[in-house]
Amino acid sequence: MIRLLLPFVLCLPAAVAAGQPAKTVKVTVLSTMLVGNSAAGIGEWGFAAVLEVDGHRLLIDTGARSETVLKNAAELNVDLSTITDLVLTHNHADHTGGLLTLRRELSRKQPSALSRVHVPRGIFYPRPGAGGREGNGLLPLKAAYESTGGVFIEHAGAATIMPGVSMLGPVPRVHPERNFGSPRGGTIGRVQTPEGLVEDNVPEDTSIVVDTADGLVLISGCGHSGIVNAMEFARKTVRAAPVYAAIGGFHLFAASDETLSWTAAKLKEFGVRHMMGAHCTGIEAVYRLRQLAGLSRQTVVVGAVGASYTHGKGFDATVLAR
């Protein structure tokens, strides 16, 4: 069924199929807190980015507010209407809020625009809240999205979703990186899994990995699995290679000194050379990781709307975040 829908999607449980390493890789941020230029974009508590690999394009997450990504892309001259596939890294509203608006608006121009959503298993698990309120931000959008002709493609494990591009599926929690809970410091909710009602550690949380000759480029939405868990799982399932670049939200804004030191040591161990900490990574955490990992101002930057990473060239971090 999935193969009929998507000829190049291969769902494999343990490791993704080895292919040719990607040659050209570019990531452009479309939603995050900070805006780096006065000329284009607006900031929000959310995340979205466009990934371009050897001519294929993928949208990763859709921002928080319904129109942020649509408007930011227009102001940055990024045409999203020619992108057919997107990934939602997890169920939270600051990553799924733009889904319906983007699909509805862009499909008027191009019917196939954002018509296939790759999701990790567990993203539709109910999150029962106080008074019976549903806490899963994606569930109310599911039927509305499908009524536009769009389809969700669920991945239980690592899968190749574009040539040279893998989606990790749910990332196993080997290390106790507790990168979840309300961004405002509230209580941790519960999730209804097939095994029962348990603490909601966002079990579906996934990352995207591009395999290049220099190593892996990892893009994370919110990093609820933990940046170290994601990197280790990428090295296990995609290729046992250095993690050349890490980009996106890594949920370290409230991390302790001890956690940041441990994380930095792991970044060094994995060979991380470039890092863009956007969204929930936190600004102080980016600066601290840069220093602790012995990296430079050019190679570790705070993510801003319009900022980009070009493999082989490095970051264009925008005026403010440089």
Ligand SMILES: [Fe+2]
């Ligand atoms: Fe988030």
